[in-house]
Amino acid sequence: MGDIGLPTATAQSVVSSSTAIQPPAKNKLFLGTFIHSKTLAKLEFLHNAAVAVNKLGTIVAVSPDTDFAKAQNSLLPQLKWASDDTEITAAKPGQFFFPGFIDTHLHASQYPNVGLFGNSTLLDWLNTYTFPLEASLSDIPKAQKVYSRVIRKTLSHGTTTAAYYATIDVPATNLLADLCLSLGQRALIGRVCMDQLGPTYYLDESPAESITKTKECIQHVLAKDPKMELITPIITPRFAPACSAPLMKELGQLARETDLPVQTHISENKNEIALVASLFPDAGKSYAEVYDTFGLLTDKTILAHAVHLTEKEADLVKKRKSKVSHCPCSNSAITSGAAxxxxxxxxxxxxxxxxxxxxxxxxxxxxxxxxAVLVSRHICMDEGSSEERDKLSVEEVLHLATRGGAKVVGMEDKIGGWEVGKEWDAQLVGLHEVDSEDDGDEEGNVDVFGWESWEEKVAKWVYNGDDRNTKKVWVRGRLVHERR
Ligand SMILES: [Zn+2]
Known part of the structure; x- marks a missing residue:
């Protein structure tokens, strides 16, 4: 990264991160069934397999047909790992390891408002529910309570990587970074930039102030994790209506100088698109062209929603190699549309x-x-759809949740599947077997009767599973959540 005139880190760390990027104490060996996405349409099932993870959290061996005895007698000697320096985790029958989920778009600061949207749509939802809550998180103890909880909660659902929006507040955003380090979640940390549209109590005062504060947050993250092993700063213009042209121009320049990722929203709601057209009459004809004019459509840009993109806009997004975060729950909840x-x-x-x-x-x-499955079916039910082809399968949405997400956050070489060289970001999934009523396991919402194929078990998990099925979660080999 070139010299971009970042100020030296001054923010106080509220959370000790001294153990944050420490490697796990022992080598780790995992035994059982491993499932991951092989291609968009296909899952791969590795049964009776072993995955070896070194002390840095990196997968060093994926060994099929390896039970406990074979692992002890053959795999460990091959790796030159002593058994007393190796921690073994065996999945119970019916359990399986799955790559950790990647949430490519969420607002850590809005977590207390989950479920609160009434009948609002985007622009009134922002003013009624969102801006007041975000502004209140400049109160650091409140931010600590909210951010700790959102990290723990998403980890408990198997989210090992999260692309977070924080707020405009620098200390609170830095706190989010510190908490991700200490609690062990891989994350992109974005200080929200907005110098218009918001209420007077919740705005950057000028483009210059917005840039200075953004650089402070970037510097903080890089000071805490210089190699961006766990946390990465991300440049975060809230969305075009909330950013003046001079601010977006400077943010585009900052993205170019730092080569850091960018995240923003695009084409979520029709009133928002009309607002963009009225606010930026000279910048270009479309929402995507507005961002492109300011250099914000890069190959590291995450565009949330993309519900109403035109053919031409999608072609431009493709040309710039920008990525899309599909948010079907949100698009349905606040009546935005079907991407x-x-x-x-x-x-x-x-x-x-x-x-x-x-x-x-x-x-x-x-x-x-x-x-995502259900929204794709609604698209099929619309007139003019190509019907069956528009439907997404269980395999496809799990691909989007892992491999697809890894590409969107630019980490496809690190996470998303079981290849040697990737990092162990994983969840252990357990489904309730009806015949084993008294084994002490929490039942959860998925019942397996014993005659289901593995493909059917996975489908049952996708449609009825929840955090009760997420038994353990690891990030970079570190156990970060365990369900008791
Ligand atoms: Zn959003």
Whole structure:
């Protein structure tokens, strides 16, 4: 990264992160069934397999047909790992390991408002519910309470990576970064930039102030995690209506100079699109062109929603290699519309899933996955749809939740599946087996009778699963959540 005149880190850390990026104490060996996405339409099932994870949290071996005895007698000696320096986790029968979910779009600051949207749509929802709550998080103890909870809650649902929007407040945004480090969640941390549209009590005073504060947050994250091993700063213009042309121009310049990722919203709601057209009459004809004019459509840009993009806009997004975060819960909840995911995928645009809390009401990427299925069916029911082809399958939405999300956040080399060299960001999933009523496990909402295929078990999990099925969660090899 070149010299961009970042100020030196001054923000006080509220949370100790001294143990944050420490490698796990022991080598780890996982035994059982491993499921991950192989291609958009296909899951791969590895049964009776072993995955070895070194002390840095990196997968160093994926070994099929390896039971406990074979692991002890063959795999550990091959790796030159002593058994007393290796922690073994075996999935119980019926349990499986699945890559951690990647939430490509959510607002940490809005978590207390999940479920609160009434009958609002985007612009009135912002004023009624969102801006007052976000502004209140400049109260650091309140921010600490909210941010700790949202990280713990999303981890408990298997979200190992989150692309967060915080607020405009620098200390609170830095606190979110510190908490992700200490609680062990991989995250992109965005200080929200907005110098217009918001209420006077919740706005950056000028483009210059917005840039200075953004640089302070970038500097803080880089001071805490210089190699961006767990947390990454992300440049975050809230959305075009909330950012003046000079601010967006400077943010585009900052993205170019730092090569950092960018996140924003696009084409969520028809009134919002009309507002963009009225606010930026000279910048371009469309919402996407407004961002492009200011250099904000990069190959590291995450565009949330993309519900009403035109053909030409989608072509521009593809050309710039920008990514899309599909947020079906939010799009239904605040009546935004149905994003045409198949159409985006057919164009070659990378798509991941986002919960978009609190436009979306659920912290669960699994919930987003099942809503992605349902929204795709609503598209099929619309006249003029290509019908069957528009439907998304269970396999496809799980791909979006893992591999797709990894591409959207630019980490496809690190996370999303079980390949040697990737990091162990994983969840252990357990479904209730009807025949084992008294084994002490929490039942949850999914009943398995014993005659289901593995594909059927996964489908049952997608449609009826929740955090009760997420037994353990690891990020970079570190156990970050365990259900007791
Ligand atoms: Zn959002």
């Amino acid at each position: 045409r995911v198949r159409w985006l995928l057919d164009k070659g645009i990378e798509v991941g899933l986002g919960t978009d809390m609190s436009g979306g009401y659920s912290p669960s990427v699994l919930e987003a996955a099942r809503h």
